[in-house]
Amino acid sequence: MLSLSLKYRKKTWISRRLKEKLIHGFFFFNGIISVIILLGIFALLIFTAIPAFREVNLKEFLFGIQWNPTAYVKNSYGILPMLVSTFMVTLGALFIAIPLGVGTAAYLSDVASPRVREITKPIIEILAGIPSVVIGFLGIVLVGPIIAKIFGTHNGLNALNGSILLAVMALPTIISISEDTLTNIPDSYNQASLALGATKWQTIIKVKIPAGLSGIIAACMLGMGRAIGETMTVLMATGCAPAMPESFLGPVRTLTSSIAIELGEVAYNTTHYYALFALGLVLFIITFLVNLTSDIILHKYEKVNR
Amino acid sequence: MSVLTKHGIKMEQKPLNHTGKMADNKNSNIKIFIKNFNFYYGASQALKNISLDIRENTVVGIIGPSGCGKSTFLRCFNRMNDTIVGVRYQGDILIDGNNIFDKELDIVDLRRNVGMVFQKSNPFPKSIFENVAYGLRVNGIKDKEYLTHKVEKSLKDAALWDEVKDRLANSAFDLSGGQQQRLCIARALAVEPEILLLDEPASALDPIATAKVEELIHELKKKYTIVIVTHNMQQAARISDYTAFFMMGELIEYDITSKIFTKPSKKTTEDYITGRFG
Amino acid sequence: MKNRKAEQFLGFLILRACVFFVIAALLIILIDIFTKGAGSINWEFLSAMPKKGMTEGGIFPAIVGTFLVTLITAILSIPLGMGCAIYLHEYAKKGKITRLIRMSIRNLSGVPSIVYGLFGVVLFVQLLKLNTSILSAGLTLGLMTLPWTITASEEALKNVPKAYRDGALALGATKWQSIRTNVLPYSIPGMLTGTILGLSRAAGETAPILFTGAAFYLPFLPRSLSDQFMALPYHLYVMATQHHAIEKVRPIAYGTALVLIVLIFCMNLFAIITRYKLRKVRLK
Numbered sequence: 001m002l003s004l005s006l007k008y009r010k011k012t013w014i015s016r017r018l019k020e021k022l023i024h025g026f027f028f029f030n031g032i033i034s035v036i037i038l039l040g041i042f043a044l045l046i047f048t049a050i051p052a053f054r055e056v057n058l059k060e061f062l063f064g065i066q067w068n069p070t071a072y073v074k075n076s077y078g079i080l081p082m083l084v085s086t087f088m089v090t091l092g093a094l095f096i097a098i099p100l101g102v103g104t105a106a107y108l109s110d111v112a113s114p115r116v117r118e119i120t121k122p123i124i125e126i127l128a129g130i131p132s133v134v135i136g137f138l139g140i141v142l143v144g145p146i147i148a149k150i151f152g153t154h155n156g157l158n159a160l161n162g163s164i165l166l167a168v169m170a171l172p173t174i175i176s177i178s179e180d181t182l183t184n185i186p187d188s189y190n191q192a193s194l195a196l197g198a199t200k201w202q203t204i205i206k207v208k209i210p211a212g213l214s215g216i217i218a219a220c221m222l223g224m225g226r227a228i229g230e231t232m233t234v235l236m237a238t239g240c241a242p243a244m245p246e247s248f249l250g251p252v253r254t255l256t257s258s259i260a261i262e263l264g265e266v267a268y269n270t271t272h273y274y275a276l277f278a279l280g281l282v283l284f285i286i287t288f289l290v291n292l293t294s295d296i297i298l299h300k301y302e303k304v305n306r
Numbered sequence: 307m308s309v310l311t312k313h314g315i316k317m318e319q320k321p322l323n324h325t326g327k328m329a330d331n332k333n334s335n336i337k338i339f340i341k342n343f344n345f346y347y348g349a350s351q352a353l354k355n356i357s358l359d360i361r362e363n364t365v366v367g368i369i370g371p372s373g374c375g376k377s378t379f380l381r382c383f384n385r386m387n388d389t390i391v392g393v394r395y396q397g398d399i400l401i402d403g404n405n406i407f408d409k410e411l412d413i414v415d416l417r418r419n420v421g422m423v424f425q426k427s428n429p430f431p432k433s434i435f436e437n438v439a440y441g442l443r444v445n446g447i448k449d450k451e452y453l454t455h456k457v458e459k460s461l462k463d464a465a466l467w468d469e470v471k472d473r474l475a476n477s478a479f480d481l482s483g484g485q486q487q488r489l490c491i492a493r494a495l496a497v498e499p500e501i502l503l504l505d506e507p508a509s510a511l512d513p514i515a516t517a518k519v520e521e522l523i524h525e526l527k528k529k530y531t532i533v534i535v536t537h538n539m540q541q542a543a544r545i546s547d548y549t550a551f552f553m554m555g556e557l558i559e560y561d562i563t564s565k566i567f568t569k570p571s572k573k574t575t576e577d578y579i580t581g582r583f584g
Numbered sequence: 585m586k587n588r589k590a591e592q593f594l595g596f597l598i599l600r601a602c603v604f605f606v607i608a609a610l611l612i613i614l615i616d617i618f619t620k621g622a623g624s625i626n627w628e629f630l631s632a633m634p635k636k637g638m639t640e641g642g643i644f645p646a647i648v649g650t651f652l653v654t655l656i657t658a659i660l661s662i663p664l665g666m667g668c669a670i671y672l673h674e675y676a677k678k679g680k681i682t683r684l685i686r687m688s689i690r691n692l693s694g695v696p697s698i699v700y701g702l703f704g705v706v707l708f709v710q711l712l713k714l715n716t717s718i719l720s721a722g723l724t725l726g727l728m729t730l731p732w733t734i735t736a737s738e739e740a741l742k743n744v745p746k747a748y749r750d751g752a753l754a755l756g757a758t759k760w761q762s763i764r765t766n767v768l769p770y771s772i773p774g775m776l777t778g779t780i781l782g783l784s785r786a787a788g789e790t791a792p793i794l795f796t797g798a799a800f801y802l803p804f805l806p807r808s809l810s811d812q813f814m815a816l817p818y819h820l821y822v823m824a825t826q827h828h829a830i831e832k833v834r835p836i837a838y839g840t841a842l843v844l845i846v847l848i849f850c851m852n853l854f855a856i857i858t859r860y861k862l863r864k865v866r867l868k
Contacts, residue, residue, distance in 0.1 A: 027675050028675065112603075120607070131788025134613070226694075235825075277702060
């Protein structure tokens, strides 16, 4: 009888249940750790950045147009030029990457034969796997001289160069997510449009891309997040002059490259050091917001599609 | 004679049922006792106020149109529905007088006593031997000799031994569909359950393999209490002692199989049996 | 009618041009690195120390450094990532906490690598007093790769049929038993593959190791995990921008870039082969 066996096993059951609970707890800890890390990053950035504002006022920090933490007379900590530089380079990159990326995604999802798709997909994966430092290096030795020749500038290490490289880096993200979105659009849309006599091209432009617009926007936002946070390429290829950028052909210095350049030389626990963490905090907040927005868009999109 | 369980539910040895008749097999005990049982997937109710009882060493067939809740019902007996998110139940299912939804009850123990064979045969990607030994190993049995003995016995009970005895180390995926399903039965038998739940065990098999499984079920009845879900009415008529007819989550009729198929007391049952729908 | 056909033709042409540009970008990168880097590669380049202020000699310490730091990354990231994936896929119920965890993972994968570097400086270098070392850099990269490991591991878990879990549970296995004996053996190959792909990205990262342990120039191998180290990506950065005779060391820079790319390709290849082999083993 079952009842007998239950009583008989009660002891092993309790220890078994305890063991299962412990294992569950162990994995829960593993699961929760990503939350801890995210909060930890945020908290440590804040705590290390706060001391900077004992000396620097927040308004001056955000809107000051001069960044000179090692001046003889008075140090200045204005990050506006870096913010402008960051957005300039990023927008330039998006200007190149969005049409190329969305075009490629549309081609892969709707036009390409399965064979072409099979060849192209790994190519895009390989592109995503190329280290940023290699791309930055090519910015110096390959893209730079070309830009210098075409525009007659001194060395070609400028915002345009950075934008081109960042476009290359953002492309895989934009392509793969846009393509997922376009492929997941119900086939009924496609067929309805074709049945009404639209050409395949008209269907892509007038039906599929509008239907997948939110997913495509999310993809571009993610690409943007990557571009804003990218360090090595811009550090190597944009010339890094810490002044207000004048044009796409002038040198710029983004938030990321400022941190990369200066953190190696600064003494720990000085105002300059804290100020660099404040830069990191600003960077963290910007990318967080960009990624969060894209996340919200993607999720809304998923829900609608379900 | 009645049994008072520790949860205060009075269990009649000869309980009322829907037809009022529960004639033969008087000498066998009630193994599973279901009273006012309701089951919900989220907001939708899948089973409505089910009451019936199942006697020891009998085969109970559950029939009904697809989506009527018969598989859900079956999966309640070993609480496999617990693996689905958002399910709820109400009412009681008692096995040997123990409420299986009791918090004190160990679900692992329950599942060791209530074996299950799934609709789609699901051998693990292990050798034939390891498939049958799996349940024993998770029970903590390491003794090689005992395992070998038990695997052989289970395979014999499942009428598979002669076909596989020379290739126990081969992958279970090398077997044919019917053999795989009998392997799953052997796997369930190895842990010595008292009740065996079969969820359309022959639905994916050819007629010859089906006949073998049916023959096996007939044989297994001597040792086990068997509940089988089937969409094949002839199959239910052939192998079950009692038949329960479900529709839209309700138990329409439950009686001796011969009576259900010859003189059903409900009009709906008759319509279904005679193939007027479903 | 003709008009619309012409329009479609033109449209597809534009799309093809987009694809062409993307493929061309990759080809240019690869061809440039391979043609200009191949000349620098020889046994000495791979096995010798840098000499004469890094204008001659090899990049052996950078290769060793990258290997060691990636090892630390793997040791932190693989178990933690697998554990998190197991929690999310096998244990977690739908709810606020699960949503919070998933949101955190997605956001972590979007945190800029240099921010991980800052975090590593404060947490590992300063608070945990590991100083600038292989350990600090590896752990920093480990945190950075965590979201990728989790995602890859969860994908692998998704590929194990629910029938394996249900079958085990129905035989009286506990939840953990069913996971350990009937889910993990079949998902670990996939987990490892995805993880190694993530590690290959970590091996190519520079920003997080800039301040956590990578050294400009060390003419010897690290003696312990608390030593500083040379790393291939950082070495490339140094050779490309920081060296006193940049033009003179270009061949070394190209050679380093080539070695780095080949290393990353090899890791990817290794991942694919591992998956293939483990799959064969599991069916025995």
